[in-house]
Amino acid sequence: GINAEYGWVLGELPNQVHTMANAQIPEIAAIDDFDNVVTTLRYPSGTLGIINVNRFATYGYDQRLEVFGTKAMFEADNSRPNTCLTSGEQHLSKVPIHHSFPSRYETAYAAEMESFARIVRKVEPLGITYKVSSAVSKIADAAEKSARDGIPVNLAWSTEDLPFGYTA
Numbered sequence: 001g002i003n004a005e006y007g008w009v010l011g012e013l014p015n016q017v018h019t020m021a022n023a024q025i026p027e028i029a030a031i032d033d034f035d036n037v038v039t040t041l042r043y044p045s046g047t048l049g050i051i052n053v054n055r056f057a058t059y060g061y062d063q064r065l066e067v068f069g070t071k072a073m074f075e076a077d078n079s080r081p082n083t084c085l086t087s088g089e090q091h092l093s094k095v096p097i098h099h100s101f102p103s104r105y106e107t108a109y110a111a112e113m114e115s116f117a118r119i120v121r122k123v124e125p126l127g128i129t130y131k132v133s134s135a136v137s138k139i140a141d142a143a144e145k146s147a148r149d150g151i152p153v154n155l156a157w158s159t160e161d162l163p164f165g166y167t168a
Contacts, residue, residue: 013168016042017142018152039143060097131163
């Protein structure tokens with residue numbers, strides 16, 4: 001998930017999570033879940049990460065990563081079926097983004113299956129460790145607690161909790 005992507009980009013885990021969420025779709029509200037979520041992650045370095053999630057975007061599954069710094073900006077934009085851009089006198093248009101996981105991540109899913117087969121055959125090591133999965137779960141649990149309680153949740157990480165290459 002995106003939590004893992006932030007950690008991968010920054011090399012550190014957040015020390016605070018603050019989430020605000022609601023449900024606009026009655027069926028989602030009826031099961032006490034959220035369909036509109038904004039989470040802010042605060043990192044020990046002072047970096048802030050912001051995650052926006054919503055289940056009702058009519059234009060497709062919007063998933064971007066943007067990093068802003070004092071000297072540059074990096075953006076990994078949404079995947080599209082093609083890169084065509086139409087420029088008119090009063091408009092710009094692109095083809096819509098992929099609408100679903102299967103259409104967006106077809107190549108990635110195939111690569112995951114190939115990697116899984118290599119791991120099972122012991123040709124390559126497992127890339128995602130228990131510590132990475134555990135850290136992502138801890139962050140997600142803190143985000144839900146924050147949304148439900150309406151307050152930020154502080155996170156503490158022991159040396160034993162940290163995945164290889166991460167700081168906290």
